[in-house]
Amino acid sequence: MRSRSDVVVVGGGIIGSSIAYRLACEGMSVSVIERDSIGNHASGYALGLLNPTNETGNIETLNHLSFKMHKEMLDTIQQESGVDAQVLSVPHLELALEESEIPELKAEVDRINGFDQFKSRWLEPSEIHALEPRITPDNLGGTLVEDVIMLDSYNLTLATAQAAESRGVEVVLGEATGIIYDGDRAVGVNIGGGRIDCDAVVLALGPWSGTASLWTDTNIPIVPQKGEIVRVEGLNPPLGIHIHGNPIGSSCSVIQKGDGATWLAATVQDGSGFDVTPSIEALEALSLRGMRMVPELETHKLVLHTACMRPVTPDGDPILGKIPGKERAFIATGTGGKGILMGPVIGRAIADLIIDGETELPIEEFGLDRF
Ligand SMILES: Cc1cc2nc3c(=O)[nH]c(=O)nc-3n(C[C@H](O)[C@H](O)[C@H](O)COP(=O)(O)OP(=O)(O)OC[C@H]3O[C@@H](n4cnc5c(N)ncnc54)[C@H](O)[C@@H]3O)c2cc1C
Numbered sequence: 569m570r571s572r573s574d575v576v577v578v579g580g581g582i583i584g585s586s587i588a589y590r591l592a593c594e595g596m597s598v599s600v601i602e603r604d605s606i607g608n609h610a611s612g613y614a615l616g617l618l619n620p621t622n623e624t625g626n627i628e629t630l631n632h633l634s635f636k637m638h639k640e641m642l643d644t645i646q647q648e649s650g651v652d653a654q655v656l657s658v659p660h661l662e663l664a665l666e667e668s669e670i671p672e673l674k675a676e677v678d679r680i681n682g683f684d685q686f687k688s689r690w691l692e693p694s695e696i697h698a699l700e701p702r703i704t705p706d707n708l709g710g711t712l713v714e715d716v717i718m719l720d721s722y723n724l725t726l727a728t729a730q731a732a733e734s735r736g737v738e739v740v741l742g743e744a745t746g747i748i749y750d751g752d753r754a755v756g757v758n759i760g761g762g763r764i765d766c767d768a769v770v771l772a773l774g775p776w777s778g779t780a781s782l783w784t785d786t787n788i789p790i791v792p793q794k795g796e797i798v799r800v801e802g803l804n805p806p807l808g809i810h811i812h813g814n815p816i817g818s819s820c821s822v823i824q825k826g827d828g829a830t831w832l833a834a835t836v837q838d839g840s841g842f843d844v845t846p847s848i849e850a851l852e853a854l855s856l857r858g859m860r861m862v863p864e865l866e867t868h869k870l871v872l873h874t875a876c877m878r879p880v881t882p883d884g885d886p887i888l889g890k891i892p893g894k895e896r897a898f899i900a901t902g903t904g905g906k907g908i909l910m911g912p913v914i915g916r917a918i919a920d921l922i923i924d925g926e927t928e929l930p931i932e933e934f935g936l937d938r939f
Pocket residue numbers: 578579580581582583584601602603604605606607608609610611612613614615616617618742743744745772773774775776793794795796797833834835876877878879900901902903904905906907908909910
């Protein structure tokens with residue numbers, strides 16, 4: 569373990585890895601401290617959908633910028649790391665299963681066509697049948713979005729971390745236990761019985777970010793939100809489309825991924841703390857939702873059932889930027905269900921703040937001081 573780096577990043581999920589990669593591209597020396605292994609939590613078990621069109625609000629601009637950055641960076645990161653992120657460019661179909669959903673979904677077409685990177689159109693049930701006959705005939709049409717990205721989130725996180733390592737980043741396996749200050753200025757991180765000195769510290773602890781409240785004399789309001797995913801045997805020929813809808817009143821994605829399995833994602837459960845035990849209730853719910861959209865899945869055997877935690881804030885937006893009252897201490901978390909998408913833009917924004925003291929990226933409204 570090095571005794572000193574320009575920057576110490578705590579957390580080796582997609583957010584910490586993306587920040588480390590961007591800093592390394594800018595010539596900084598970086599240590600990433602990870603207590604389990606790279607991508608061992610949500611960053612390794614997420615669905616892996618990159619689709620900035622399905623969320624409006626404050627975060628929309630950052631999501632679109634990040635999608636563009638992913639497209640620019642994916643080849644480079646895979647080449648530099650030698651890791652295949654199993655990137656698929658697929659259409660996204662937002663399926664109408666109830667009459668009441670039709671007006672809102674039709675209105676989405678114009679909104680999405682307003683973005684340069686995407687084309688969208690409304691499909692009638694007969695067009696959906698022609699596109700993919702295995703989608704339930706009991707549908708009322710849907711909004712098609714061309715060319716969203718589906719990838720393996722574990723492989724992407726590993727690729728990002730390994731590309732960072734190829735540029736000199738050191739990944740240190742261990743648990744960070746606190747920040748060392750000179751006055752209010754962060755000058756190092758405690759790890760086990762040792763320390764790494766640095767000029768800047770970045771906290772990217774995902775759902776465990778609240779732990780760092782004690783390290784920063786400030787409340788970091790992050791809680792874990794449990795999400796489960798079920799993988800079943802793939803369809804033959806493979807389903808080449810990401811289908812999303814609200815069957816039985818709850819959100820569900822069906823997609824056949826690069827690993828060959830069909831993924832049914834995901835549950836959203838607040839208040840279960842750090843429990844990541846897969847539940848029979850989630851297995852049943854996701855199976856029913858998936859079968860409502862693609863009935864043929866009824867005969868498909870279970871391959872894997874996973875659970876992990878989204879880091880969420882009280883207002884649903886991320887926390888990005890400087891830690892109030894401290895110098896050279898930064899935080900990036902609270903990405904909820906969009907952290908895989910947001911990795912590149914967060915990496916760039918935090919690296920800008922560390923190197924230049926400011927960023928042109930629109931992150932002002934996502935500061936910790938808003939709480
Ligand atoms: C079911 C599900 C599906 C999802 N699907 C998508 C999707 O399709 N697209 C998308 O964009 N996003 C998706 N997400 C969201 C995405 O997975 C998260 O937003 C993202 O992974 C959060 O990344 P992170 O690096 O902040 O956190 P994490 O991945 O949790 O990483 C934090 C890391 O910090 C480490 N750590 C914590 N404390 C310490 C310490 N004291 N010392 C050292 N290390 C420490 C942990 O071990 C961990 O590895 C999904 C999430 C879930 C739960």
